[in-house]
Structure formats: structure tokens, C-alpha cells
Amino acid sequence: MTGSGRGIGHAIALGFAAEAAAVFLVGRTRERLEDTAASIRARGGVAHPVVCDVSDERAVRALADTVSAEAGRLDVLVNCAALRMHQLGDPTAYRKPTVDVTVEEWDRVMGTNVRGPFLLARALFPLLRAAGRASVIDVSAGAATSGEGGRAPYAASKAGLEALSRTLASEWRDAGIAVNVLVPDARVVHEDHVRGVREPTAGARYVVPETLVPPAIHLATSGVSGQRILALAWNAANGFGGWERWEAR
Numbered sequence: 001m002t003g004s005g006r007g008i009g010h011a012i013a014l015g016f017a018a019e020a021a022a023v024f025l026v027g028r029t030r031e032r033l034e035d036t037a038a039s040i041r042a043r044g045g046v047a048h049p050v051v052c053d054v055s056d057e058r059a060v061r062a063l064a065d066t067v068s069a070e071a072g073r074l075d076v077l078v079n080c081a082a083l084r085m086h087q088l089g090d091p092t093a094y095r096k097p098t099v100d101v102t103v104e105e106w107d108r109v110m111g112t113n114v115r116g117p118f119l120l121a122r123a124l125f126p127l128l129r130a131a132g133r134a135s136v137i138d139v140s141a142g143a144a145t146s147g148e149g150g151r152a153p154y155a156a157s158k159a160g161l162e163a164l165s166r167t168l169a170s171e172w173r174d175a176g177i178a179v180n181v182l183v184p185d186a187r188v189v190h191e192d193h194v195r196g197v198r199e200p201t202a203g204a205r206y207v208v209p210e211t212l213v214p215p216a217i218h219l220a221t222s223g224v225s226g227q228r229i230l231a232l233a234w235n236a237a238n239g240f241g242g243w244e245r246w247e248a249r
């Protein structure tokens with residue numbers, strides 16, 4: 001579970017642990033991973049924090065070695081770690097004209113959001129195959145398809161992630177590994193992603209990170225592959241409640 005030190009990754013990690021999964025918590029900041037691990041253990045679950053920058057090939061190899069040594073197989077990989085525009089140095093710069101984006105900024109976003117899932121796919125494939133039946137969940141964003149201005153690196157990275165996801169769904173079908181895209185179809189609010197980061201938009205919907213837990217569990221266990229699921233819409237259609245249940249207040 002990458003990006004599990006906060007936000008959506010934290011919520012999905014707790015959701016999986018509640019379903020009796022032993023969860024490897026992956027991110028760059030040890031304290032945050034330890035916080036998530038403590039929350040899981042307080043509820044009787046099993047968590048292994050592993051500090052790893054997913055854009056770093058050597059760190060990803062070391063992560064695979066750790067999972068191999070401690071578990072011997074991997075049932076589910078969730079690619080949730082991501083960098084967004086305001087995380088590139090200027091916390092107020094949610095949007096930036098494409099011509100002002102530096103090559104360094106472009107590479108950093110691509111490094112975490114696309115190269116990371118690629119490195120993880122390569123390094124973890126033997127462990128996913130060893131599970132017999134496994135699942136990869138790629139957390140994407142509406143930006144992949146919306147063409148919103150000012151977010152070129154992020155949008156391109158999420159479109160790239162979705163293309164990688166569809167490709168792996170086809171390549172890994174015979175290995176019993178499902179690969180799907182999960183998209184928050186609303187703005188997800190949590191401690192580090194408050195409303196103020198982004199300009200308010202009339203009619204915008206703000207939801208809690210737990211919105212993604214039921215569809216993530218579905219994708220982890222159902223065997224469907226090559227799908228792109230919108231979290232809120234999926235919840236509403238599958239008995240997990242409508243917008244009112246998940247609204248962030």
C-alpha cells in the first residue's frame with residue numbers, strides 16, 4: 001500500500017487491515033507510516049511500515065526483498081502514492097501554466113506517479129504471481145481525462161498510469177493478477193489536502209478518504225480486471241450509500 005502515511009492511502013490501509021490483511025505501509029516519511037501502523041495495531045491488525053521512495057529503483061528492489069522475506073507473496077498492490085502540483089515546492093501553486101513547468105518538476109511528478117508504479121510492477125510481479133490470485137489497484141484522478149488547465153504534469157502522469165494499468169491488465173491476465181484503476185470522483189479532503197489548497201468551485205463535492213475503501217476492497221477481492229471505477233458512483237450503485245454518506249463536513 002503506497003502512500004499510506006496519510007489521506008486516501010491511510011484510509012485504504014485501515015480498511016484492508018480491518019479485513020484481516022497484513023499491510024505493508026509504504027511512503028517516504030517514517031513517522032507518518034508509524035502513525036498509520038499504530039492505528040492498525042490499536043484495532044488488532046498487522047502492519048509493517050517500510051520507508052521507500054517509489055521513484056527510486058534500488059529502494060523498490062529493497063521493498064520487494066522485505067515483502068518476500070516477511071510474507072513470501074503479495075495479494076494486493078495499491079499504487080496510491082502521488083505528487084501533485086502544489087507538492088512541488090509552492091504549496092499555493094495548485095495550477096501552473098504548462099510553459100512555466102520546469103523539466104525538474106515534470107520529472108519529479110512522472111517519477112512518483114508513473115515510474116514508481118512501473119518499478120513496483122517489475123519488482124513485485126514474482127510476489128503477486130506467487131499469491132495465485134492477486135490484484136493491483138492504481139489510484140488515478142479525473143485529471144487523466146478532463147483536460148483541466150494548469151495541471152499538465154499531473155494529468156499526463158495519471159493518463160500514463162492508466163495506460164500502464166490497462167497494459168498490465170492484459171499482460172497479467174493469464175498469471176491471475178487483476179489490474180484496475182480506481183478514481184475518486186470528488187475532491188477528497190483530509191489533513192494535508194484541505195479545501196484551501198484549491199480554489200473553491202461552485203458545486204464541487206468534498207468527500208472523506210474512506211469513500212475509496214469499499215471499491216478498493218471490491219477490486220482487491222472480486223477478480224474483475226481492466227476496469228476503471230469511480231468511487232462515489234460505485235458506492236452509490238452497490239449499496240454503500242450516496243454522496244450524503246461520504247461528504248466531508
Ligand SMILES: NC(=O)c1ccc[n+]([C@@H]2O[C@H](COP(=O)([O-])OP(=O)(O)OC[C@H]3O[C@@H](n4cnc5c(N)ncnc54)[C@H](OP(=O)(O)O)[C@@H]3O)[C@@H](O)[C@H]2O)c1
Pocket residue numbers: 002003004005006007008009026027028029030032052053054055079080081082083112116139140141142184186187188189192193
Ligand atoms: N485528494 C484528492 O482529492 C484526490 C483526487 C483525485 C485523485 N487523488 C489521488 O489519490 C491518491 C492519494 O491522494 P491523497 O490526497 O491522499 O494524497 P496525499 O495526501 O498527497 O498523499 C500522498 C502520499 O504519497 C506519499 N508519497 C508521495 N511521493 C512518494 C514517493 N515518491 N514514494 C513513496 N511515497 C510517496 C506521501 O507520503 P510521503 O510524503 O511521506 O512520501 C503521502 O503519504 C493520489 O494518487 C492522488 O493523485 C486524490
